[in-house]
Amino acid sequence: MKWGVLQFPGSCDERDALNACEVSGAQARLVWHESRDLDGLDGVVVPGGFSYGDYLRAGAIARFSPAMEAVAELAAGGGPVLGICNGFQVLCEAGLLPGALLRNVELRFICRQVDLLGAGSSSPYLEGIAPGERLSIPAKHGEGRYYAPEETLDGLEATGQIAFRYATGHNSNGSVRDVAGVTNKAGNVLGLMPHPEHAVDPLTGSTDGRRIFEAMARFAA
Amino acid sequence: MSRARVLIRPKEGILDPQGKAVERALPALGFEGVEHVRVGRMVELEADDPARLAELCEKLLANPLIEDYEIQTL
Numbered sequence: 100m101k102w103g104v105l106q107f108p109g110s111c112d113e114r115d116a117l118n119a120c121e122v123s124g125a126q127a128r129l130v131w132h133e134s135r136d137l138d139g140l141d142g143v144v145v146p147g148g149f150s151y152g153d154y155l156r157a158g159a160i161a162r163f164s165p166a167m168e169a170v171a172e173l174a175a176g177g178g179p180v181l182g183i184c185n186g187f188q189v190l191c192e193a194g195l196l197p198g199a200l201l202r203n204v205e206l207r208f209i210c211r212q213v214d215l216l217g218a219g220s221s222s223p224y225l226e227g228i229a230p231g232e233r234l235s236i237p238a239k240h241g242e243g244r245y246y247a248p249e250e251t252l253d254g255l256e257a258t259g260q261i262a263f264r265y266a267t268g269h270n271s272n273g274s275v276r277d278v279a280g281v282t283n284k285a286g287n288v289l290g291l292m293p294h295p296e297h298a299v300d301p302l303t304g305s306t307d308g309r310r311i312f313e314a315m316a317r318f319a320a
Numbered sequence: 321m322s323r324a325r326v327l328i329r330p331k332e333g334i335l336d337p338q339g340k341a342v343e344r345a346l347p348a349l350g351f352e353g354v355e356h357v358r359v360g361r362m363v364e365l366e367a368d369d370p371a372r373l374a375e376l377c378e379k380l381l382a383n384p385l386i387e388d389y390e391i392q393t394l
Contacts, residue, residue, distance in 0.1 A: 156383060163380075192383065199386045206337050246334065246386060273335070 100125040100316040103140040105170070105186070107132040107150035107161050112183065112296060116146040119296035123312035132164040141319050142179035143170050145186030147239075147294060157200065157242050158188035167193055179224055179315045180288040184240055187280070187290030196281055196290045197255060198247035203240070204273025210239040212304065213293055214266035215279050221259025222286025224318045227310075233266065234307040238293040245274035245281075245292070252276055258284060263291055289315070321366045323394040324373055328382045329360035360387075 102120040106113045106129045113129060120127035127144075130137065137143065150161035161167065167189065174180045174195055182190040190196040203209055212235055219230035228234075247255065252275060255261050263280035264270075270277045272292070280291025295308030330336040338359035346354050363381055367373060373391050382389040 155381070159380065159383070199383055201334070201386060202337055204335065204337050206341060248385075273337075 100141050100319050101139060102127040102142050102144055102316075103130040103137055104128070104144045104146055105130050105132060105166050106146075107148070107164065109150045109152055110146050110148035110185070112147035112294065115294075115296040116144045116183065119299045119308060119312050120144065120316075122299050123309050123316055125312070125316045130166055132161070132166045135165045135169040137169045137173055140173075142181070142315065143173060144296075145170065145180065145182040145189050146296070147184030147186060150185055150189060153185075153242075156192070157185060158190075158192040161185075161189045162193040171195060174283070174288050177285065177287050179319050181311070181315060182288070182290035183294055183296060184243070184292055187292055188242065190288060190290045195288050196283055197251055197260070198245055198278075198281060200242050200292070201244040201246050202242050203244055203271070205271070208239070208241040209243065209271050211237070211271070213238045213269040213271070213279075215263040215269075215291075215293060216266050218261040218264045219259060220262040220282060220286070222262065222282045222289065224286055224289065224315045225262055225282070225311075226318065227314045234263075234295075234298075234310060235305040236293040236295055236298045236308055238272075240272070240292055243272040243274070243292040245278040247275065252278075255281060260284065260286075262289055321368060322370045323364070323366050324370060325392045325394060326363040326365070326373070326377060326381055327360060327390045327392065328363070328377075328387050329358050329389075331386055331388050334386055
């Protein structure tokens with residue numbers, strides 16, 4: 100398994116994402132936003148940060164980058180794509196994932212460890228993460244309030260596209276139905292607001308983030 | 321070139337915490353009786369082909385899932 104990790108002007112978590120791919124047993128290299136070259140890569144991580152300064156709306160400009168065109172092709176071909184935080188926002192803006200991320204309900208930037216629960220995703224890439232499995236992962240964002248219209252949410256629940264929910268008391272951004280992460284219909288594109296790439300070493304308190312990288316790499320291999 | 325102004329606001333029914341924060345601050349400053357405050361964005365531009373502005377709004381300036389837009393030609 101070889102991951103590409105996108106790098107936009109304003110990305111800031113790409114190094115940790117590279118490290119997370121590697122400690123989870125895969126290889127990884129950076130992909131500059133102006134490059135369409137995903138040769139030799141099996142999957143892509145769209146990392147956190149503030150791509151293009153979050154101008155207009157978070158993720159709105161990044162979605163038009165050449166690298167994102169290549170990511171859309173990879174996703175259409177069934178390759179795994181993992182969007183974290185700003186990467187989740189980019190994937191929603193690009194239409195690769197349903198919904199949108201809005202300003203946190205309390206208007207404050209949130210930086211804290213949160214508990215996520217496996218939501219019974221139907222994605223083959225998340226096999227091995229059981230419904231109700233608890234993952235301790237840091238969250239840090241100002242615009243993480245997941246929103247989709249009610250009928251869309253009903254559809255996502257029916258098709259098993261809700262990947263993660265915030266545990267009770269951990270939904271501090273005000274996301275609808277406690278949604279922390281969703282997949283596309285095929286299950287190969289996953290986006291979530293908290294940062295699994297920051298939870299891969301006991302030094303920082305939790306290694307639960309590895310579970311997500313390992314699960315995606317296992318299915319891709 | 322024709323000049324235009326695009327007003328972008330959160331869709332009705334979507335919680336707008338910025339609008340709420342402004343609304344809550346007003347009484348403390350002595351402005352009573354102000355409600356339904358919504359905070360959006362305004363974009364001014366000049367375009368060769370104003371007929372394409374709606375498409376431009378749909379694709380970039382607004383996210384139609386969460387925002388409404390209004391084009392005013394000047």
